[in-house]
Amino acid sequence: MFVVYIIAAIPLLLYLFSKWRYTYWSRRGIDNPEPDLFYGNFKKNNKEDTFFGYLLKECYDKYKAQGKRHFGIFAFLTPVYIPIDLESIKNILQNDADHFKNHGTYFNEDADPLRAHLFNLENDRWKNLRAKLSPTFTSGQIKMMFHTMVDCTKELKIILDDQATSRNPIDIKDVLARLTTDTIGSVAFGVNCNSLKNPDSEFRQYGKMIFEGTPSTKFARIVANFIPKWLFTKAGFKIMDKDVEDFFYNLVKDTTSYREQNNIFRKDFLHLLIQLKNFGKIREDGILTNKETTQSIMTFDEMAAQCYVFFIAGFETSASTMTFALLELALNEDIQDRLRQNINNILKKHNNNLTYEAVMEMDYLEKVIQETLRKHPPGTVLPRICNKAYNAPNSDLVIQEGTRVFIPAYAIHRDPEYFPDPKKFDPERFSDGNKQWPPFAFMPFGLGPRTCIGSRFGKMQAKVGLLSIINNFRVTLNERTKLPITYSSALIPTVKGGVWLNIEQI
Numbered sequence: 256m257f258v259v260y261i262i263a264a265i266p267l268l269l270y271l272f273s274k275w276r277y278t279y280w281s282r283r284g285i286d287n288p289e290p291d292l293f294y295g296n297f298k299k300n301n302k303e304d305t306f307f308g309y310l311l312k313e314c315y316d317k318y319k320a321q322g323k324r325h326f327g328i329f330a331f332l333t334p335v336y337i338p339i340d341l342e343s344i345k346n347i348l349q350n351d352a353d354h355f356k357n358h359g360t361y362f363n364e365d366a367d368p369l370r371a372h373l374f375n376l377e378n379d380r381w382k383n384l385r386a387k388l389s390p391t392f393t394s395g396q397i398k399m400m401f402h403t404m405v406d407c408t409k410e411l412k413i414i415l416d417d418q419a420t421s422r423n424p425i426d427i428k429d430v431l432a433r434l435t436t437d438t439i440g441s442v443a444f445g446v447n448c449n450s451l452k453n454p455d456s457e458f459r460q461y462g463k464m465i466f467e468g469t470p471s472t473k474f475a476r477i478v479a480n481f482i483p484k485w486l487f488t489k490a491g492f493k494i495m496d497k498d499v500e501d502f503f504y505n506l507v508k509d510t511t512s513y514r515e516q517n518n519i520f521r522k523d524f525l526h527l528l529i530q531l532k533n534f535g536k537i538r539e540d541g542i543l544t545n546k547e548t549t550q551s552i553m554t555f556d557e558m559a560a561q562c563y564v565f566f567i568a569g570f571e572t573s574a575s576t577m578t579f580a581l582l583e584l585a586l587n588e589d590i591q592d593r594l595r596q597n598i599n600n601i602l603k604k605h606n607n608n609l610t611y612e613a614v615m616e617m618d619y620l621e622k623v624i625q626e627t628l629r630k631h632p633p634g635t636v637l638p639r640i641c642n643k644a645y646n647a648p649n650s651d652l653v654i655q656e657g658t659r660v661f662i663p664a665y666a667i668h669r670d671p672e673y674f675p676d677p678k679k680f681d682p683e684r685f686s687d688g689n690k691q692w693p694p695f696a697f698m699p700f701g702l703g704p705r706t707c708i709g710s711r712f713g714k715m716q717a718k719v720g721l722l723s724i725i726n727n728f729r730v731t732l733n734e735r736t737k738l739p740i741t742y743s744s745a746l747i748p749t750v751k752g753g754v755w756l757n758i759e760q761i
């Protein structure tokens with residue numbers, strides 16, 4: 256009978272606990288929007304497929320108008336601190352980054368070895384790995400991989416030529432995600448993914464599974480919001496889908512041993528990572544194995560996890576950037592014409608050779624990409640977790656160790672104080688004389704020590720894809736695109752119903 260009472264009391268205890276939990280911010284004198292039971296401020300996001308950035312921007316605008324420097328929200332039962340003023344943001348991301356070293360994502364290395372990657376790793380392990388990986392992202396290395404990016408666009412042109420001939424509209428995000436899957440698959444895993452040729456390729460399917468989630472991963476992510484991290488870790492809870500893990504892990508294993516046995520040199524990330532595994536550094540001579548190797552600084556598992564993060568962090572972000580750029584170019588034909596002109600002029604100067612140097616000279620292309628990243632940043636928030644109690648300057652608030660922080664990048668990029676007429680797509684904002692926003696108001700790649708390590712690669716990949724389309728085709732919006740666009744609740748902003756374009760050869 257006693258057990259029955261206990262079971263019956265659980266919902267009541269949960270209810271009382273969540274009621275108490277939702278006083279967390281008011282007990283500290285911080286405003287927060289009214290939370291819904293158990294969901295906190297995530298109910299609309301979860302139940303109505305509403306983009307989380309909209310919800311956060313609504314609160315940001317409201318509290319900023321009241322002159323507040325910060326506010327709190329609840330991600331289910333977890334309190335999250337949201338700074339508003341740029342001075343506080345600068346402190347968190349840079350000046351006092353020592354208190355906010357980590358992203359605060361859940362991972363359990365034993366259960367999910369591929370999740371022990373740069374984005375998730377913490378403290379000294381992150382610091383050491385970041386220092387080791389930085390040489391793989393220099394402009395010299397990106398230049399070395401430039402031809403892979405260009406090669407992958409050849410298949411894209413064939414697809415778009417067919418589409419232009421048949422006059423059928425195209426769901427451009429899908430094609431661009433296949434393009435970036437092929438490019439990143441090639442440089443991070445050293446394999447030809449063929450997803451442009453074959454939309455059902457294994458690589459594309461696994462890429463989709465990561466972003467759309469499988470029933471088991473969706474369940475695990477929700478549970479992770481309710482259960483303390485230590486309990487989750489102790490229980491050995493797995494977040495990654497086993498099939499996805501096996502696919503990527505075995506791919507790195509097979510390709511690495513093949514390359515090592517045959518001492519194969521390829522200009523890609525995998526080659527650099529194998530060198531880091533075997534020598535602890537990147538070697539000019541390019542060799543992969545050496546009997547006199549003294550020590551290894553990277554285990555095979557660590558290396559595989561980095562291949563995996565390059566793929567997940569690199570393919571969807573760049574595909575999203577190109578998709579939104581094309582959407583804006585279809586809506587603003589004058590900007591599209593000007594971009595085409597800029598690309599043509601510079602290519603002519605380079606005898607129509609598409610080289611790394613030519614792309615670096617395309618200044619208007621740079622502005623179009625920057626403005627796209629301002630208006631539609633793939634990273635809606637920059638997540639941090641407080642690792643050492645922090646006295647927020649000019650306030651009585653002490654941010655406790657373990658508190659989560661979201662820097663509201665999307666809301667700041669759309670703040671008219673920093674970017675007048677923020678809904679307008681205006682690449683000219685990024686002309687030297689026009690840049691008027693204060694430091695820390697523009698952060699598409701994050702800022703501070705945790706800034707995106709792959710920003711150069713990501714931007715170059717997006718530029719190569721975009722220019723190969725604009726140089727050969729005129730794009731207009733097809734009526735299947737629902738205007739005004741709205742974002743879905745996906746992890747990275749995605750247009751509900753898709754971006755459908757008409758393609759016309761030039």
Ligand code: HEM
Nearest residue numbers: 373374565568569572573634700701702705706707709713
């Ligand atoms: C347009 C493309 C891209 C965008 C907009 C983007 C954006 C971001 C953002 C916002 C962050 C978080 C930064 C922070 O917390 O301050 C990040 C981190 C990261 N990105 Fe990117 N990214 C892009 C492309 C790439 C590519 C191509 C790669 C790898 C090949 C990559 C690898 C990473 C990694 C490993 C981190 C974690 C860094 C760390 O914690 O030290 N990203 N990215």
